[in-house]
Amino acid sequence: MKSKLLYLLICISLVACNTEESLTFETLNISNDACENCTSVSIEIPKALGQIKLSETINIALQEEIIALLNFDEESNAQTIEGATEAFVKDYKELNGKYPEESMPWEAKINGSIIFENKDVLTIKLESYIYTGGAHGYGTNRFLNFDKIKKVELDRQELFKNEDEFKAFTETIFRKQEDVPADATINSTGFMFETERFYLPENIGYTDKGLLLFYEPYEIASFADGPIILTIPYNDANNFLKISVMP
Template sequence: MKPKLYYILVFILLLGCQNETNLTFESLVFENETCADCPEVSIAIPKALGLTKISKTINNALEEELISLLSFDEEIEVNSVDDALQSFKNGYLELQQLYDDEPTGWEATIEGSISYEDSNFITIALDSYLFTGGAHGYASKRFLNFDKRKGIELDNSALFKNVADFRTFAEEMFRQKEDIPKDKSINYTGFMFEQDSFYLPENIGFTPKGLKLLYNPYEVASYADGAIELLLPHREVKKYLNKKP
């Protein structure tokens, strides 16, 4: 084999290895039993395959989120998604016993998807809708960010070199998007930031188009306003990140 051809083949092989950095997932589906006295439950989330640390971390984090969303019966110790489904059902049945004239059943719809992935990060978006009586249900989105190399879930603060610097930048971009003058209160146009001061949302996650800041309903605005989003392009936020996507 000629040396030049050999190096070309090695380069192609290395390039192929670099492109095979994405994790492998399968769909994991949970559904409650179908009966007249059962709430409607539909859950579909990605399950990371393999025995790596990052796969275990992702699967455990998603299970914890489902347990948190579905746990309603304090008398049951909830250690698994199946326990959480039973807890959700028990919560509904208990309410039916107290208010037997309640005509509307409970509902839980939860869907997970890969929002973004590169060699360093993976972000999973968890969309949920829960109705447990009242005038309307509650829809929300949860971003879960992970460091693939370390195999750990990341708090929002761990995404940035300096959170204060990023918050200042994010407020500037938020004011531009929402037409809030620099010399006016952040609540000038009707937002409801506590203490009249801008703060980052609980949910921050990567998407193909950039870093998304998402305030779920009630977080800084009324339910009628829905979720408030701010999408910052990758090129504008990369200087604030600990690792560049």
């Protein structure tokens, strides 16, 4: 009798754990009613389903990132993606009302995709293109990393056991990849590190091929140079990561 009761309790526990940790997604599409010569907004991102903490963490992080991307007016108090979309269109209309001959329609395209997931970590990449006037728009890439066990978003510094040690290791790889002599300053070949010293990019994410470091255009080089990308295999990166990945 005791063995049957124990077996039943184990089964209930396993079902409860699986239900709690279950993580599924659907595609969330948000767009405005665009017309010819009108400001357009198009958003397609993964939405985590289920009433679990991890889903809430992921959805809030994506929402906050998209609101920030669409925030042209720093006084905007949008609390949702839909609200940020409406504010983006409203800001254009107000500007167009003041300068109708100079204001080209604005555009915002944001696409999110899951680029890595295992039992411990999840990484979502947000690609965006925002045009709010001028010669050209600007594209950005954001990498959002989540600890699936602790159910929290990971800031860049939280990825590493020791960020300074990882930075020193990465500089060696960077110099080799970009042909920067080891005995020369980091900007000697035309890079534009603001402090004249190597630093890590704002965007770092897990991928199937290794840890990806993504320098945006303008971050360390000219816009014409495009992004600078390093991928460090997990065989090397795991020495520095708090959450290691089997190669």
